[in-house]
Amino acid sequence: MNFDPTATEPDPHPPARSAGRAVRIGIGGPVGSGKTALVAALCRALGDRLNLAVVTNDIYTTEDADFLRAAGVLAPDRIEAVQTGCCPHTAIRDDITANLDAVELLEQRFPGLDLVIIESGGDNLTAVFSRGLVDSQVFVVDVAGGDKVPRKGGPGVTTADLLVINKIDLAEQVGADLTVMAADAHRMRGELPVISQSLVRTPDAPEVTDWVLAQLA
Amino acid sequence: MSTVDGVAMVTLILADARFPGGGHVHSGGVEEAAARGLVTGEADLAGFLRGRLRTAGELGAVFAAASAHAAAAGATAGHWRLLDEELDARTPSAAQRAASRAQGRGAVRAGRRAWPSAVLEGLLAAVPRPHHPVVLGALVAGAGGGPSDAALCAGYLAVSGPASAAVRLLGLDPFGANAAVAALDAELRAVVATATAAAALAPADLPAQSSPGLDLLAEAHDRRHREEVRLFAS
Numbered sequence: 001m002n003f004d005p006t007a008t009e010p011d012p013h014p015p016a017r018s019a020g021r022a023v024r025i026g027i028g029g030p031v032g033s034g035k036t037a038l039v040a041a042l043c044r045a046l047g048d049r050l051n052l053a054v055v056t057n058d059i060y061t062t063e064d065a066d067f068l069r070a071a072g073v074l075a076p077d078r079i080e081a082v083q084t085g086c087c088p089h090t091a092i093r094d095d096i097t098a099n100l101d102a103v104e105l106l107e108q109r110f111p112g113l114d115l116v117i118i119e120s121g122g123d124n125l126t127a128v129f130s131r132g133l134v135d136s137q138v139f140v141v142d143v144a145g146g147d148k149v150p151r152k153g154g155p156g157v158t159t160a161d162l163l164v165i166n167k168i169d170l171a172e173q174v175g176a177d178l179t180v181m182a183a184d185a186h187r188m189r190g191e192l193p194v195i196s197q198s199l200v201r202t203p204d205a206p207e208v209t210d211w212v213l214a215q216l217a
Numbered sequence: 218m219s220t221v222d223g224v225a226m227v228t229l230i231l232a233d234a235r236f237p238g239g240g241h242v243h244s245g246g247v248e249e250a251a252a253r254g255l256v257t258g259e260a261d262l263a264g265f266l267r268g269r270l271r272t273a274g275e276l277g278a279v280f281a282a283a284s285a286h287a288a289a290a291g292a293t294a295g296h297w298r299l300l301d302e303e304l305d306a307r308t309p310s311a312a313q314r315a316a317s318r319a320q321g322r323g324a325v326r327a328g329r330r331a332w333p334s335a336v337l338e339g340l341l342a343a344v345p346r347p348h349h350p351v352v353l354g355a356l357v358a359g360a361g362g363g364p365s366d367a368a369l370c371a372g373y374l375a376v377s378g379p380a381s382a383a384v385r386l387l388g389l390d391p392f393g394a395n396a397a398v399a400a401l402d403a404e405l406r407a408v409v410a411t412a413t414a415a416a417a418l419a420p421a422d423l424p425a426q427s428s429p430g431l432d433l434l435a436e437a438h439d440r441r442h443r444e445e446v447r448l449f450a451s
């Protein structure tokens with residue numbers, strides 16, 4: 001217990017407003033689909049080119065933030081973890097306060113930030129980001145979850161600005177039909193884009209990187 | 218004034234768990250208490266909530282009521298600073314001060330859109346990141362409510378959030394947790410009465426209910442969060 005009255009607390013003053021704010025991209029999807037791996041790939045691909053930072057929303061501890069720090073893809077102080085009170089979907093959708101605080105803290109720490117990537121905690125197919133928190137969002141599902149996932153739909157699959165079907169290298173092992181997955185995804189999403197990828201085969205996620213760059217243009 | 222039978226609508230909205238002010242990530246000490254086996258079921262929860270209401274809850278209610286009173290009386294920048302500092306002085310745990318200011322900031326962000334007012338801007342010009350109860354008082358006053366509305370809000374939030382956290386952390390029967398909050402009716406009225414009666418006092422003379430147990434839980438939560446799983450911010 002710290003009873004020292006002179007102990008320092010966070011700066012109570014609001015951050016200086018920078019001219020433009022960073023573009024905010026949310027990355028959501030079920031547990032283990034490859035969200036953190038994708039964030040790491042984007043940091044590797046874009047870290048040298050862009051002024052970027054990451055917010056993670058783990059259900060448990062700071063697992064994702066620790067992984068990213070250990071991976072060395074981004075300076076540790078460019079990664080913030082928020083706690084979600086057992087409700088990861090609430091923190092990205094219904095009450096985005098903790099995430100906005102983290103984003104604003106990073107914007108204050110790194111003036112002129114170009115991009116903030118927010119990884120949601122692994123959740124169900126209905127968990128999407130509020131438009132009050134992100135400018136656009138990626139929903140990541142994986143082949144190992146079964147080829148039925150795109151056809152089940154839900155707001156993540158049907159409305160995300162980009163759907164990523166990840167781990168296509170595992171299709172044979174789990175008996176998933178990639179043609180069916182892609183066709184279902186396009187049928188559910190109309191004109192919205194779908195990218196199928198494997199981070200084992202293409203660790204730098206080139207197609208998603210290009211999509212992210214297009215969001216910043 | 219937007220009131221029905223004396224209760225301002227702003228009170229209902231601020232006290233609603235759906236109010237998007239960031240309250241859902243704070244357990245008010247329940248997570249640490251649960252981790253230590255101090256709260257394990259409905260019976261412990263009822264006692265925890267009663268104690269919390271009469272200490273941290275009453276302190277918050279007193280400052281929310283004083284803030285609403287100050288707002289209606291056209292508080293100066295100096296008065297706002299004094300009020301906020303006096304609440305600092307009554308909150309010995311740095312972790313609790315941080316949690317209160319974080320929730321104050323969340324309430325400001327959501328409240329500015331819902332109830333923009335000169336009163337709120339006056340407070341923020343004097344104190345950029347006020348404590349949660351001080352913000353509640355200014356929001357309530359800005360929307361036409363009075364000190365008792367603000368006190369009701371602060372007192373209720375002091376137990377409703379922790380009760381919900383207990384359901385999420387311990388898998389308690391939600392009907393039981395809800396009933397435990399409802400059972401505090403008389404105590405909450407008493408807290409509101411105390412707070413309303415004190416609302417016009419000078420900040421330095423406001424009552425100072427304390428709860429060393431909650432202070433210790435808050436500090437322990439903050440410390441342990443660095444070592445093991447903590448799902449709530451406080």
Ligand SMILES: Nc1nc2c(ncn2[C@@H]2O[C@H](COP(=O)(O)OP(=O)(O)OP(=O)(O)O)[C@@H](O)[C@H]2O)c(=O)[nH]1
Nearest residue numbers: 030031032033034035036037122166167198199200
């Ligand atoms: N085979 C294969 N494994 C992958 C691929 N992408 C990610 N993985 C692995 O899948 C596991 C889960 O990946 P994460 O990136 O942690 O998944 P996540 O969605 O962030 O998980 P949560 O945050 O827990 O919801 C890890 O072991 C990754 O190495 C891929 O394309 N192919």
Ligand SMILES: [Mg+2]
Nearest residue numbers: 035036064119
């Ligand atoms: Mg992850």
